[in-house]
Amino acid sequence: MIEKKDIVLEKVVLVGIITQDQDQEMSKEYLDELEFLTYTAGGCVVKRFTQKMNMPNAKTFIGSGKMNEVMQYVKDNEVGTVIFDDELSPAQERNISKILNCKILDRTNLILDIFAQRAQTSYARTQVELAQCEYLLPRLKGMWTHLERQKGGIGMRGPGETEIETDRRIVRDKIALLKAKIKTIDKQMAVQRGNRGKMVRVALVGYTNVGKSTLMNVISKSEVFAENKLFATLDTTVRKVVIGNLPFLVSDTVGFIRKLPTQLVESFKSTLDEVREADLLLHVVDISHSNFEEHIESVNQILDEIKSKDKPTIMVFNKIDAHKPEPIEDALEVSKANYTIDDWRNTWMSKIGDNALFISALNKENLTEFRKRVYKEVREIHVTRFPYNHFLYPDVEDVN
Incomplete structure (x- = not known):
């Protein structure tokens, strides 16, 4: 463990x-991103290992030589956790655990752990729990290694496998209950979205x-939680915004990431419905x-x-204040x-064209241009929906 400002990493x-x-x-x-994920989850990366391979080893993900190298480092430095950048199969996870004798995680497991930490509302916690159960189900066998001595022989048949099957049944029942709970909440949220009218x-x-x-x-002039960590926002936040006396709704959704676990895409379906039902x-x-x-x-x-790629989209290039191009050392190598x-x-x-905006939300740079562009698009959608209200809202040139 590493202590940093009273926090044990x-x-x-x-x-x-x-x-x-790759x-x-x-x-x-990818490893830079995995390190940021690890930091977000409460870990401190002390070493990285990479290996050139045509494809991952079916049994141990990496080759035996590299695995021995990792094992020696883990042993010498008392490392408690090893995280792999790709999703491990249940068999790979079991085999690696036996070799390294420490906690083994993959990228999917790590992201699920961060989601579990970050989930604030009952709905988000239910979604994360469902994703965790679906990830856990095929891996239950590896959690019963203490029963391996009961594999077979006289008087040794059954107990371990029975206990595994019992747990599998419990997890399957839990998945069914969580899906039913999410289905009920989905209906409630669909009603809520419907109650927002035609805004x-x-x-x-x-x-x-x-x-x-x-x-x-x-x-929106509101206080939505923001932090320089991955997945700071899990719960969709919807705020009413008014530009040039034209009201509309803005929703802040969960961030995406490369290699996003399929379990999360499915369990966060309702959160993503905010994206599906958006006009812009x-x-x-x-x-x-x-x-x-x-x-x-x-x-x-x-x-x-x-199925939301073809929606009207404005590209907002943020953090222009932090953009620092590297100096050109050789004019031929730009x-x-x-x-x-x-x-x-x-x-x-x-x-x-004008669907590319360059701003700094933190320093509030170019926000007037941003507000005008968003207003123009929202006004066009609104006037199409309410053609008799066009005179109520000023032209984009008159918006501050």
Whole structure:
């Protein structure tokens, strides 16, 4: 354990692989993200291990030589937790646990743990519990290793397997109960959404930790919890916003992430319904992040999965105050790392036109332009819905 300002952090080792589909640079990026996830969960990363492989080892994820290296480090440094960057199969998890003799987690398990910590409302806790149970079910066998001596032989048949089956039945029953509970709450939330009438709905979407909640606070003048950690927001927050005397609803949704566990996408279905039923999406992007283009792709992939990719969307490139391009050392070797904000404007972003906005929600930079653009889009949707009310709302030029 490592103590930091009265907080005890678990010592953690990270393990990832480099493959044809995931080169060294991408592997480093994923491990950087995994380290941030670990910090968010309350851990301190003391070492990273990577190995080049064509594909993960079916039994132990990494090769035996690298596994011995990890085992020696864990033993010498009294590390209690090893986290793997990809989802481990139940068999891999069991095999690795026997070798390393410490707590083994994968990216999915880690994200589920963070969600469990962050869930505030009864609904969010129910959603997380469902995802955890679905993740746990195929892995129950590994939790009964203390009964392995009862595998077979005279007088040794049954008890271990019976206990596992009993637990499986309990978990299956729990999953059924949680699904029924979520179904009931889904109906209630659908009624709530219906009761909002025909007001235009705007949803903030984007990768985790891009500043959605900070932007929500600025435009709605409210206090939505915001923190520089992954998944600070789990519960959807809906606020009424008025620009140029035109009222509309803005919802702040859970952030997306690469390799988002399928269990979470399914269990947070109702939260994502806020996105499905939105009239306009504000896709918030952290332009100061070196791999923000990959983040955009990940978010678009999830939007596609929930059939929301074709909705009217404004790209909001946030954190321009934190964007610091690397100095150009060789004029012949200019890369995206050297791009200024103006350079980025002239790339593929120029094709988006006025649907690309550059702001700093934290420092409130370019928010007048942002408010006008959002107002223009919301007004068009509103006037289509209520054609006789167009005279009530000023033109965008008159909006402050």
